[in-house]
Amino acid sequence: MAIGWxxxxxxxxxxxxxxxxxxxxxxxxxxxxxELMLNAGNLALVGFARMWGNGDGQVFALxxxxxxxxxxxxxxxxxxALHRRRLPIDVDEMRxxxx
Amino acid sequence: MADVxxxxxxxxxxxxxxxxxxxRNPFYSVLALVFHLLSLAALFLLLRAQFVAAAQxxxxxxxxxxxxxxxxxxxxxxxxxxxxxxxNLGAVGVLFTGALAVEAVGAVILARRRRGIDxxxxxxxxxxxxxxxxxxxxxxTRAESVGTRPGGREEAAVGAKSADRDLGGW
Numbered sequence: 001m002a003i004g005w006x007x008x009x010x011x012x013x014x015x016x017x018x019x020x021x022x023x024x025x026x027x028x029x030x031x032x033x034x035e036l037m038l039n040a041g042n043l044a045l046v047g048f049a050r051m052w053g054n055g056d057g058q059v060f061a062l063x064x065x066x067x068x069x070x071x072x073x074x075x076x077x078x079x080x081a082l083h084r085r086r087l088p089i090d091v092d093e094m095r096x097x098x099x
Numbered sequence: 100m101a102d103v104x105x106x107x108x109x110x111x112x113x114x115x116x117x118x119x120x121x122x123r124n125p126f127y128s129v130l131a132l133v134f135h136l137l138s139l140a141a142l143f144l145l146l147r148a149q150f151v152a153a154a155q156x157x158x159x160x161x162x163x164x165x166x167x168x169x170x171x172x173x174x175x176x177x178x179x180x181x182x183x184x185x186x187n188l189g190a191v192g193v194l195f196t197g198a199l200a201v202e203a204v205g206a207v208i209l210a211r212r213r214r215g216i217d218x219x220x221x222x223x224x225x226x227x228x229x230x231x232x233x234x235x236x237x238x239x240t241r242a243e244s245v246g247t248r249p250g251g252r253e254e255a256a257v258g259a260k261s262a263d264r265d266l267g268g269w
Contacts, residue, residue, distance in 0.1 A: 004207055004208075004210070005105065005109070006105075006142065006146065007207045008204055008207050008208075009109045009112060009113065009142070011200070011203035011204050011206075011207055012113050012116075012200065012203075012204065013112060013113060013116045013135075014199075014203065015196055015199050015200035015203060016113070016116040016117055016119075016120060017116065018195075018196050018199055019120060019192065019193065019196035020119060020120035022189075022192030022193075022195060022196060023120070023189050023192045023193060023196075024120060026125055028125045028128075028167075028170070028171060028174065029119070029120070029125055029128050031167075032119050032125075032129065032132050032167070033119065033120060035132060035159075035163075036116050036119060036132070036135070039135070039136070039139055042139075042151075042155075043112075043139060043142060043143075046142075046143055046146050046148045046151055047146060049146070049148065050146040050147060050148070055148075058148050058150065058151050061148070061151050062150075062151060062154060065151075065154060065155070065158060065159065068159075068163075069158060069159075069162070069163055072163050072167070073166070076166060076167070076170045079170060079174060080170060080173065080174065083173070083174045089174060
């Protein structure tokens with residue numbers, strides 16, 4: 001398959017993830033949609049690595065995976081902290097900062 | 100065979116992604132994301148990125164998703180409807196996403212249709228919507244992906260490289 005097909009799939013997955021981030025209100029699902037967008041970037045990186053015939057893009061894809069795992073850890077910790085303080089798990093309800 | 104596998108895995112990845120945002124219960128969203136990740140690992144295998152595919156399955160589907168499942172089970176389902184508008188911003192979000200989809204896929208198609216840059220006159224020639232309706236010049240090479248002019252110096256170098264490395268596919 002030509003790389004363009006992979007890029008089209010990557011673009012569609014990225015758009016689905018962006019739609020989820022914009023529309024959904026549960027922060028858990030928003031984190032999942034962030035994962036979707038990062039994975040779309042990964043697919044494009046690996047596709048370009050295949051296009052050039054070397055492994056440079058795959059190294060970037062691995063780094064993106066590590067960043068995604070760290071981001072998930074921090075985000076899920078925040079959600080658990082919200083839950084323990086009995087705050088609503090809804091991004092529309094979280095409007096104010098308290099010290 | 101590779102084409103069939105690509106379409107199966109690609110449709111699986113996109114439908115898994117849609118399942119993530121369509122499921123009402125966050126638990127089903129996580130399961131849909133696991134399916135999406137496995138399909139994506141198949142796509143990585145088709146791109147001959149074996150290590151990235153293995154890391155995708157082990158790290159993402161194995162470790163990160165287990166963390167997600169635990170947190171979803173701990174926080175619990177909030178029992179919210181799929182779309183309950185508290186403001187009009189949801190429709191704006193859908194609108195922006197549609198525009199983004201048109202732009203991203205259109206960019207890929209335009210890049211496939213463009214005939215490449217060899218001379219300074221080509222650099223002044225900008226990408227236009229009319230390029231969508233022209234036939235792509237090269238099939239099965241890097242020129243098909245990024246649009247190099249056939250017969251140009253870039254094309255000759257890439258053609259020589261793709262002959263011994265089998266860049267075009269399986």
